[in-house]
Amino acid sequence: MERKRIAVDCFTVGPFMENCFILSNEEGKAVVVDPGDESEKIISHLEKNNLTPLVLLATHAHIDHIGAVEDLKKRYSVPFVLHKDDEGLLKMADEQSRMVGLSFGDIPEVDIFLKNENEVLTFDNFRFDVIHTPGHTRGGVCYKISDILFSGDTLFRNSIGRTDFPGGSYSQIMDSIINKIVPLGDDIRVFCGHGPDTTIGIERKNNPFILDPEQYKNIL
16 A cells, blocks of 8 residues: 655744644645644644644643644644643643743643653554653653654754753753664654754764763753
C-alpha cells in the first residue's frame, strides 16, 4: 500500500516568536503541534487548505506553546495532549502570563495525558513516537514522526532550552538531549520551538552544549 505523504507547515506566532506546526496528509487531515498564539492565523491556514484537525499536541505547558489551544478546541472539538508532569505548569498559565505582563484567558482541559516513558500516538496515518525529555520543564516531550522530530524548547539550532524556569534542570535537559535525542540519528530533521530547524547531525557536530556540557552548566 502506498504511503500517504505528510506535509509540514510552520507558523511563527505570538510575542515570543514561537513556532507552531501543522502537519497534513493528502486526505486533508491535520495535526497541530504547539499552537502557542494567534489562533486566527492557525484557523485561517486550516480552512484555506480544507484541513480537518485531528489533535493538538503540546511539547510542554509554557504559555507561548499553548495559548491558542482553547480557541482551537472550541472550534474543532479536538483532543489536547500534554504530559502529566506539566499539569501543574498548565494550571499556572495565568501566573505565567502575569509575570510577563500578559493575560491568558481560559485554561484548556487536557484530554490525553502522557504518562509513560515511551508512548506511541496514532491519528489517521500520523504515528508519533513520544519521547519524554524533561529539563526545560518536568513534562517536556519531543514528538518523532518518520525522520522528523518536534523538539519544543528542548533543543534549538546551536543551543538548548532555558533551565532556570520552575521545573527546569540543566542536568536533566542534557541527559534528555545526549541520551534520548542524539541517538535517534544524524539524519533526523529537527523542528524547534523557536528559531530555524536543524538536524541531529548538525547539532552533534556544532552545538556547544552537546560538545562540552560541563562548560555551560552554571549558565542556563
